[in-house]
Amino acid sequence: MKLLLVPVLLFLLFLSKPIWVGATQQPLVPVSSPLVSPTSPISTTMAAFSPGIQVGIEEQHHMDTHKKMIIALVAASSALVVIILSFLFLWIYHWKFSHKSHKRSAQSSAVEKGLALAPFFSKFSSIKMVGKKGSVPLIEYKLLEKATDNFRDSNVLGEGGFGCVYKARLDDNLYAAVKKLNCENHDAEREFENEIDLLSKIQHPNIISLLGCSIHCESRFIVYELMQIGSLETQLHGPSHGSALTWHMRMKVALDTARGLEYLHEHCNPQVIHRDLKTSNILLDSDFNAKLSDFGLAVSNGAQNRNNIKLSGTLGYVAPEYLLDGKLTDKSDVYAFGVVLLELLFGRRPVEKLAPSQCQSIVTWAMPQLTDRSKLPNIVDPVIKDTMDLKHLYQVAAVAVLCVQPEPSYRPLITDVLHSLIPLVPIELGGTLRVSQVTRPAPPAQH
Template sequence: MDSQKKLLIALIVACSSLGASVLFSVCWWSFHSKRKRRAQRDGAQSSDSEEAAMGLSVPSLLDRFSSLKMVNRNVSILVMDLKMLEKATNGFKESNILGQGAFGCVYKGMLDDDMHIAVKKLDCGSQDASKVYEIEVGFLSKMQHQNIISLLGYCIHGEARFIVYELMQNGSLETQLYGSSNGSALTWHKRMKIALDTARGLEYLHKHCKPPVIHRDLKSANILLDADFNAKLADFGLAVTEVTRKKNRVKLSGTLGYVAPEYVLDGNLTDKSDVYAFGVVLLELLLGRRPLEKLAPTQCQSVVAWAMPQLTDRSRLPDIVDPVIKDTMDVKHLYQAAAVAVLCLQPEPIYRPLITDVLHSLIPLVPVELGGTLKTERSAPY
């Protein structure tokens, strides 16, 4: 009996030890499996985050697109054939040119379904041009806002790159202000509407993009107007994210006359740099003058430096307003718009407002029917 008891006890101990070992093995396997899956998931999220921060590269775009790329439920980007674009633009005919930039021209065109388009053709023989192309396609493929130009498609053929946008029938703000019409199509209320639309586009970049985006080349040439003079921001080839800006010292880029002083002098780039450029655009809308005006072949005058003392002088301000809109607005609204411009153009970025504050200051200057809160009497001018 003693032997049987001892044998039974030994069997129980052995079975218990075996069960504990099996249970431990199962728990260890389960723990490491979960840990491995979590690491893979975090790695994928990190990769997606970096891609979102830096913009999709062209090879990445090519890998993911077949003929149609669904960016999200509402946005799709078409990979277009060169022959289709040649046909749409009449072989990139000179008469179809809408504008010219540092790396190529923009052409108007029409697809077979009577859809009007604008095609930017870039010669990417240089590294800078190729980088600009990648950045712009990368950013615009992820953006969707009523005041940001819509990317419809792209095409790669040899060293040539093509970006296809929606066509903006009234061209750029620069063309409207300084072209043959000399701003005659831009009433006071339309100008305030354009300023408000521009501020809304910048607020989307600064506050709603993840990570935030600094446009870095805001100017009247990069503000496009549709058939109803709704404004949209374009040309994102120099745009950077806050992530990129913090990691690397960003090379000085932009357009003379619009670049903030701290960026020129110290290389200090922030969202307040865009606010300064917005102030210059607002000044153009008020005065009808270019940011830099030639006094002589070798001498230029900064309109900001010339205008700032007069913007705060209520007796002098009405005399420097664009003659096209002079005496067509409530003078109180003129003072308010000038005050916003003065704040945006402060030399020290700390004293400039956030673009959200600018936006709220402009809304009361825009009629309700144009997207603001101002109630107007249509019967008689001020």
């Protein structure tokens, strides 16, 4: 608007100049020298006997000229104002239209996230849940019961603190994962509402997609996209013992996980702290793309409220300052990520029993050896031993050491971790490393 006002003022100033010039030039007309036409004796006679008449005619002529100029100025100014207002109106209309179009496209992309589910979702009603921004489809309980074969044990994909996750066939070509929560206490109900609230607002390639929810008696159900290969924990510590995860694939999983965390820490407003990052909550699809899941314990409150939340987490992944003092920050997630990185390097569980009453964390075991370059190649997971560039191994070990530092201020931001991992992952897998050939592991057999 300031740019529009400048030419308007200049234009009005320019148009006002002739009025001022006319006013100063009017007295210059000689009163005592009437205009005489040599070919008109009548005019000469009139001028000789009535010199004031000629002067009156000149004054009348100037007054008419001034009136015409004023009328022209008013008309020109009015036209200019109309033009400016028209442009302003068109600009406002264009801005509103673009804003609405952008909003509609954002809503469309939210509907399309994960899988092509529009035909399937048309069967259900869309209800407003606890979140202010998210709209979550409400799926009938009978459909979930049928899709999971009455929640048969053979369809169990995993178990959590308040229930199990089942494989469900919602349609002919649509499979999903259904988490059943037994909400007999307030903690389970709170986790259900918290997860629905957060996931209804979040959309990122490395965060699990929410498909819907259901409520039946004291049970709550959350429906997600199905991750065909399952959890990173199953791949690393299950029957295959990590055989499907090459060095490059492990780095890809670490990079995907870091990208998911960076979105939560840097791009969500308010910031989201996962608070329960672990290998069982990192899920893999058929292409080994990793996605963060299980947001029941996630925290999105401001920093001033984080000291009032109940201490929660999984032994081995909980940061020391949170465990001892209840101080929760984004660096707590960075610590848990460091533990996951150590599991990828060594193939060990986060906590292992040494004796019936004695346990040792992977951090305690690994720290003395991580900084010794002569020992490091010999303690990596036998599945990937001698399959990586040693420089890359040392770099990943250095990142892990920084992430699990006891002092939170010494730990890097997840953004810094992300940028340090990108050069170690082949281009074909989402990084910037150029390698001659990257061999994808064959997906494990489905049961």
